[in-house]
Amino acid sequence: MSEPGRWLDRGDTVIYDSPWVRLVTTDVVLPDGTRIDHHVVRMDRPAAGTIVVRDDEVLLMWRHRFITDSWGWEIPAGGVDPGEDLAAAARREALEETGWEPTSVTSLCSFHPANGLVDQSFHIFVAHDATHRGDPSDPNEAARIEWVAIDEVRRRLLAGEITDGLSFAALAFAFTAGALA
Numbered sequence: 164m165s166e167p168g169r170w171l172d173r174g175d176t177v178i179y180d181s182p183w184v185r186l187v188t189t190d191v192v193l194p195d196g197t198r199i200d201h202h203v204v205r206m207d208r209p210a211a212g213t214i215v216v217r218d219d220e221v222l223l224m225w226r227h228r229f230i231t232d233s234w235g236w237e238i239p240a241g242g243v244d245p246g247e248d249l250a251a252a253a254r255r256e257a258l259e260e261t262g263w264e265p266t267s268v269t270s271l272c273s274f275h276p277a278n279g280l281v282d283q284s285f286h287i288f289v290a291h292d293a294t295h296r297g298d299p300s301d302p303n304e305a306a307r308i309e310w311v312a313i314d315e316v317r318r319r320l321l322a323g324e325i326t327d328g329l330s331f332a333a334l335a336f337a338f339t340a341g342a343l344a
Contacts, residue, residue, distance in 0.1 A: 210242055212240025213265055215239070226305045249288075253286070253287075260305060269289050270287075
């Protein structure tokens with residue numbers, strides 16, 4: 164017998180598949196017994212990001228997102244490679260995207276950004292010991308990279324200047340949990 168309120172997943176039918184994303188319809192039985200085909204975006208790779216902190220400042224990237232045709236401030240983050248440790252991925256992404264390499268990272272939180280449609284998970288870390296190694300190895304990631312005072316990060320978050328879901332949730336959680344004072 165299943166738990167009250169549980170939706171029963173009876174399997175996927177693939178509509179589209181690529182190395183990045185898979186679109187499926189999932190045969191689902193709702194708690195009241197109704198059967199539906201629910202569209203789901205499957206993403207085999209989780210994402211990892213790092214809130215890099217130094218001297219009461221946070222490392223942010225100003226970048227354009229073509230899908231929403233919007234500009235905004237983001238923390239460094241990206242996909243976890245197959246077999247890669249989440250913390251290692253967070254450190255690698257910070258270095259590739261900003262040129263700053265965290266020596267160590269501490270896990271802050273994990274979440275599912277849109278769990279009604281997408282199965283991807285985000286894993287957020289905090290670093291207080293990044294070393295500048297040079298220019299980013301991927302110049303396409305950001306138009307600017309800046310150290311921003313924590314109070315200014317809070318202002319930008321509240322002003323709607325940080326709209327990227329991963330960065331928004333990570334920074335909001337960090338403020339709420341006291342990781343950014």
